[in-house]
Amino acid sequence: MADKKTITIAIMDAPYENARSTTALRLIDLAAKRGYNINVFAYEGAVLQPFAAQTPHANTVHGRSVEEENHFIPKDAIAALMREAERNGGKIDWVNCGLCVDERGAANAIPGVRRGSPADFWQMSEASDNTLVIATR
Amino acid sequence: MPRYLLIESRDPFDSNDTRFCCDLAQQLAAAKNEVILFLVQNGVLPVRPGARSGDLTTLAGVRVLADSFSLKERGIDENRLASGVAAAPLDVVLDALAEGAKVIWH
Numbered sequence: 001m002a003d004k005k006t007i008t009i010a011i012m013d014a015p016y017e018n019a020r021s022t023t024a025l026r027l028i029d030l031a032a033k034r035g036y037n038i039n040v041f042a043y044e045g046a047v048l049q050p051f052a053a054q055t056p057h058a059n060t061v062h063g064r065s066v067e068e069e070n071h072f073i074p075k076d077a078i079a080a081l082m083r084e085a086e087r088n089g090g091k092i093d094w095v096n097c098g099l100c101v102d103e104r105g106a107a108n109a110i111p112g113v114r115r116g117s118p119a120d121f122w123q124m125s126e127a128s129d130n131t132l133v134i135a136t137r
Numbered sequence: 138m139p140r141y142l143l144i145e146s147r148d149p150f151d152s153n154d155t156r157f158c159c160d161l162a163q164q165l166a167a168a169k170n171e172v173i174l175f176l177v178q179n180g181v182l183p184v185r186p187g188a189r190s191g192d193l194t195t196l197a198g199v200r201v202l203a204d205s206f207s208l209k210e211r212g213i214d215e216n217r218l219a220s221g222v223a224a225a226p227l228d229v230v231l232d233a234l235a236e237g238a239k240v241i242w243h
């Protein structure tokens with residue numbers, strides 16, 4: 001692909017807490033559909049976005065089963081985005097900050113997520129066409 | 138000409154620092170840069186005419202765009218935006234990144 005691009009995105013928000021997570025996943029989705037290579041550096045609470053132990057739940061208050069509730073699970077969305085990128089000839093390289101992982105006990109991430117450090121973010125940024133930092137306020 | 142895309146995600150009714158993006162956009166445009174101000178999430182709330190939209194409508198030389206998805210989520214009609222503001226897809230951000238613009242999130 002002649003116009004294949006590599007984009008790096010840094011995120012800091014934990015799942016279920018801020019619309020920034022949704023926007024970040026939407027951007028990654030668009031890039032995956034274009035077949036771009038996408039580097040994601042997850043820092044602080046964002047290391048829990050691909051946490052493998054996330055589990056969908058029923059909603060007993062509203063009387064809905066797990067299937068009816070169809071709860072959004074970030075780790076499943078991220079896995080789907082990884083598959084989407086590969087289908088279109090791209091790749092998502094997702095790096096979780098190792099110290100942030102240790103602090104939160106979040107080592108159990110989905111396949112395709114690797115452990116790294118802010119140095120990886122710098123290297124990914126250097127090797128990218130562009131970088132976007134979606135910082136927590 | 139250097140290109141900038143400033144992303145404003147904050148709600149001016151909730152944050153007291155949303156002038157930052159407007160001020161920076163205005164200064165960059167005045168310095169002969171190509172500038173887009175892209176509103177997303179609750180950052181789209183001031184695009185309703187009269188709802189503190191003055192900061193957006195007075196920007197000279199700045200293209201002001203509002204994320205279509207964010208507008209739809211909040212029930213804001215794309216056809217009734219403040220003067221000078223247009224709806225646009227999030228692709229605008231990815232296009233800017235791909236083309237090497239300086240993209241700043243706020």
